[in-house]
Amino acid sequence: MMVVNPKILEKIKQLIGDSAPIEVYEMFEEILEQQAKYDEMEKEEDAVKKFYAGILELSSKNETIMKYVRSL
Amino acid sequence: MTSQQILRIKSVTIKNFRAYHGDSGPILFSRDQSSPVTIFHGTNGLGKTSLFNAIHWGIYGKERKSKDHKTKSEGLVNSYVIDTISDGVDDEMFVKIQIENQNEDLQYEIQRKILLSKEGIGTDLITSDVLGGKVPRYIVANNEVIFSYKDPDSDDGELLKTSNPITVSSLLKKIFPRQLSNFFLLDGELLDDFMNSNDAFVKNGIEQISQLPLLVNAVKKIKFTSNKVGTGATSNRTNYTLTQDKISKKEIIRDKLKKDLPQIASETSELERQLDDGIRMILKYDADTVKTNQEQIEINKTTLKLLEVNIKDNKSKIQNLVYQNLDKMLMKNAYESASIKYKKYVEEKKLPSKFSKDILEQLLHTHECVCGRNLDEDKTAIDKIQDMLSVSYDSTLGVSMNKIVEQTSDIVNTSKDNLSLVGEIKECNTQISKYRIKRIDVKGLIESLEKELDKIKDEKLEDIRTNNNKLKIQIKDKSNLAHEKTLVLNSLNMELDNLDREFLKLKRLTIKDGHAVNKMKLAEYIETTLNKSHEQLRKEFVEQVQSATQELFMKTGPQARVFESISIDKNTFAISALRAKDKSKDISRGQAHVLGISFINAIRKITTKNYFMIIDSPFNNISQQERIDVCNEIPTSHKNTQLTFLVTDSEYKANIEEADLPSVRETLKKHNIIGCEYNLIQKPLAKIKSEEYFETSVEDYN
Numbered sequence: 034m035m036v037v038n039p040k041i042l043e044k045i046k047q048l049i050g051d052s053a054p055i056e057v058y059e060m061f062e063e064i065l066e067q068q069a070k071y072d073e074m075e076k077e078e079d080a081v082k083k084f085y086a087g088i089l090e091l092s093s094k095n096e097t098i099m100k101y102v103r104s105l
Numbered sequence: 106m107t108s109q110q111i112l113r114i115k116s117v118t119i120k121n122f123r124a125y126h127g128d129s130g131p132i133l134f135s136r137d138q139s140s141p142v143t144i145f146h147g148t149n150g151l152g153k154t155s156l157f158n159a160i161h162w163g164i165y166g167k168e169r170k171s172k173d174h175k176t177k178s179e180g181l182v183n184s185y186v187i188d189t190i191s192d193g194v195d196d197e198m199f200v201k202i203q204i205e206n207q208n209e210d211l212q213y214e215i216q217r218k219i220l221l222s223k224e225g226i227g228t229d230l231i232t233s234d235v236l237g238g239k240v241p242r243y244i245v246a247n248n249e250v251i252f253s254y255k256d257p258d259s260d261d262g263e264l265l266k267t268s269n270p271i272t273v274s275s276l277l278k279k280i281f282p283r284q285l286s287n288f289f290l291l292d293g294e295l296l297d298d299f300m301n302s303n304d305a306f307v308k309n310g311i312e313q314i315s316q317l318p319l320l321v322n323a324v325k326k327i328k329f330t331s332n333k334v335g336t337g338a339t340s341n342r343t344n345y346t347l348t349q350d351k352i353s354k355k356e357i358i359r360d361k362l363k364k365d366l367p368q369i370a371s372e373t374s375e376l377e378r379q380l381d382d383g384i385r386m387i388l389k390y391d392a393d394t395v396k397t398n399q400e401q402i403e404i405n406k407t408t409l410k411l412l413e414v415n416i417k418d419n420k421s422k423i424q425n426l427v428y429q430n431l432d433k434m435l436m437k438n439a440y441e442s443a444s445i446k447y448k449k450y451v452e453e454k455k456l457p458s459k460f461s462k463d464i465l466e467q468l469l470h471t472h473e474c475v476c477g478r479n480l481d482e483d484k485t486a487i488d489k490i491q492d493m494l495s496v497s498y499d500s501t502l503g504v505s506m507n508k509i510v511e512q513t514s515d516i517v518n519t520s521k522d523n524l525s526l527v528g529e530i531k532e533c534n535t536q537i538s539k540y541r542i543k544r545i546d547v548k549g550l551i552e553s554l555e556k557e558l559d560k561i562k563d564e565k566l567e568d569i570r571t572n573n574n575k576l577k578i579q580i581k582d583k584s585n586l587a588h589e590k591t592l593v594l595n596s597l598n599m600e601l602d603n604l605d606r607e608f609l610k611l612k613r614l615t616i617k618d619g620h621a622v623n624k625m626k627l628a629e630y631i632e633t634t635l636n637k638s639h640e641q642l643r644k645e646f647v648e649q650v651q652s653a654t655q656e657l658f659m660k661t662g663p664q665a666r667v668f669e670s671i672s673i674d675k676n677t678f679a680i681s682a683l684r685a686k687d688k689s690k691d692i693s694r695g696q697a698h699v700l701g702i703s704f705i706n707a708i709r710k711i712t713t714k715n716y717f718m719i720i721d722s723p724f725n726n727i728s729q730q731e732r733i734d735v736c737n738e739i740p741t742s743h744k745n746t747q748l749t750f751l752v753t754d755s756e757y758k759a760n761i762e763e764a765d766l767p768s769v770r771e772t773l774k775k776h777n778i779i780g781c782e783y784n785l786i787q788k789p790l791a792k793i794k795s796e797e798y799f800e801t802s803v804e805d806y807n
Binding site: 036037038039040041044045048049060061064065068069071072073081082085086089090092093094098099102103105 | 109110279280315316317318319320322323326327329330331333334620623624626627628630631634635637638641642645646711712713714
């Protein structure tokens with residue numbers, strides 16, 4: 034598993050706030066982990082594009098996440 | 106995974122790299138968290154820097170640039186291997202580095218190799234890029250690299266392997282960015298480079314090591330995906346696409362400018378370095394220096410003459426001793442036996458103790474020679490003796506006979522024995538050897554002084570001055586270019602801000618599809634959060650590094666109390682120590698050295714990976730007390746970091762001048778943090794004609 038600087042993850046946690054559902058934090062964690070993997074290791078550009086399209090597609094359909102985003 | 110990944114060197118294997126001949130076998134590094142220090146100890150010139158460079162070359166494919174930027178004529182491969190390579194027998198040089206993580210799993214293995222063979226007969230020396238030096242034309246060298254790494258998609262111990270040089274280079278650049286080498290492969294001599302740095306090298310390194318670009322890259326990807334969503338969902342596709350294209354184009358220009366600026370800064374910095382060298386040359390070779398050089402040459406030539414005279418004198422002395430004593434030495438036995446015989450004859454009254462006229466006449470009448478021969482049968486001899494006696498008894502024969510007796514006696518009594526004569530000759534030879542050694546030194550000195558003078562002639566000061574002027578113009582041009590590009594960048598940033606606002610408005614007005622709107626809203630939220638994180642973290646990182654640097658520097662820095670704080674430039678990340686008083690006074694080299702160590706240590710607090718740290722000459726510029734202070738802080742300040750020190754005698758062992766203080770070794774031992782301790786030993790390898798070859802080996806410290 035690729036390592037994301039814990040300070041970055043802490044900062045994300047701090048910015049989204051304690052009231053944010055865990056799904057929001059997990060979404061960020063997933064994005065950063067995949068990006069770290071892409072940054073460090075050779076990954077196909079297509080795979081990365083697919084990942085971002087996929088996470089946006091799934092997360093935008095997640096009512097918990099969207100409810101939180103809309104509430105901001 | 107939220108913890109910091111620890112990277113430790115498990116082992117390094119070297120074959121035929123510079124001073125190292127043959128396969129070293131795996132040299133193990135300490136991976137014990139409680140005793141994380143590995144020591145390589147050796148006197149200067151024994152291969153400490155070669156070992157350091159072997160690791161650097163293994164990772165980056167090139168050696169660490171030295172402070173004086175000297176180009177080494179010797180190549181990377183051991184000279185004995187180059188000089189003795191045979192037809193049809195291939196050889197190789199390689200460096201293999203195994204790196205493991207905190208779970209003691211092998212994370213990376215890098216094996217970089219140069220394959221060698223002999224082809225053709227051309228013996229003239231040519232510069233080989235692969236071998237990094239001059240080698241005979243018949244040497245053919247090829248690079249090879251194999252990189253194995255843990256599969257990021259798998260949690261088992263399986264390693265993926267690649268030997269495609271482009272892929273390997275790209276992977277290694279990402280794992281060990283070139284800028285990061287400053288943070289884990291350190292040259293003690295270069296620690297003060299972190300101060301007042303005016304290029305973007307340090308800044309980029311710190312940003313990369315702290316993984317800040319990760320946030321920026323994620324923003325770019327989210328933005329791209331979101332825009333794509335918009336293209337398919339907008340009711341005003343033309344305007345949407347046009348604005349989007351406009352933004353993309355401007356972003357490309359901005360990214361290029363962002364890339365160009367550090368490059369220009371780095372080029373400017375290189376030009377400034379060259380100018381510094383040029384100025385130093387001018388200062389070094391001014392008229393006074395030339396005069397001093399010439400005077401020195403004259404003084405040394407006089408000394409040389411004196412030495413020649415001394416050698417000649419001693420040689421003459423030996424000659425005299427030999428010539429003066431050779432006959433006595435060789436005749437000593439004969440003289441001794443003659444003397445004994447004479448004394449015996451005197452006792453037996455066969456010969457007189459004094460030769461007078463009467464006695465000689467009596468002897469003649471006995472008709473017997475002193476040697477016992479009967480003279481009766483030799484009338485000529487009797488007549489001759491009688492003639493001589495009649496001419497002058499006392500003044501000639503008698504006196505001569507007495508003289509012979511006396512001289513024989515003298516020689517027997519006073520001649521030196523063999524031992525004392527040999528001793529005197531030996532002493533003269535010792536003197537000659539001493540003078541000869543001194544003569545070699547003086548000749549060498551004269552040669553180097555003359556070379557310096559020749560260099561001044563060759564390099565022509567005027568040319569240096571002209572080049573310096575050219576450099577000044579180039580620096581000015583670069584500065585202007587950087588200024589212009591910065592202005593363009595600033596205006597582009599403003600334009601992009603406006604365009605982004607326009608684009609956002611357009612999105613809101615033209616995208617009505619609910620799901621698409623959700624996606625874009627979410628993307629917008631992600632973008633904003635990541636951007637904010639980047640902005641805040643950057644600021645916090647600078648503050649954290651600043652405070653951690655200050656904390657360690659104030660504890661261990663030489664006379665640190667004269668400084669009130671440490672400051673880090675938020676744009677360049679260059680570090681400086683601020684004095685309480687005498688603000689214009691420069692920081693000393695020792696202070697800069699400890700500041701560098703403190704800075705690097707502080708940077709580790711914000712990094713994703715806790716990289717191993719190898720320092721060549723870590724205690725080079727600092728006093729014994731400061732060395733001890735730094736060592737005392739290691740258990741707390743470098744927690745979890747694998748430390749490797751390449752140290753000289755004077756750095757590591759007890760300091761004679763400050764014998765009341767413990768040595769670095771004693772201090773590290775006291776804290777029980779030395780895990781592996783090695784000595785670098787140089788041994789003769791071979792002698793071919795007049796060329797002597799040596800090899801360095803790594804042996805356990807004793």
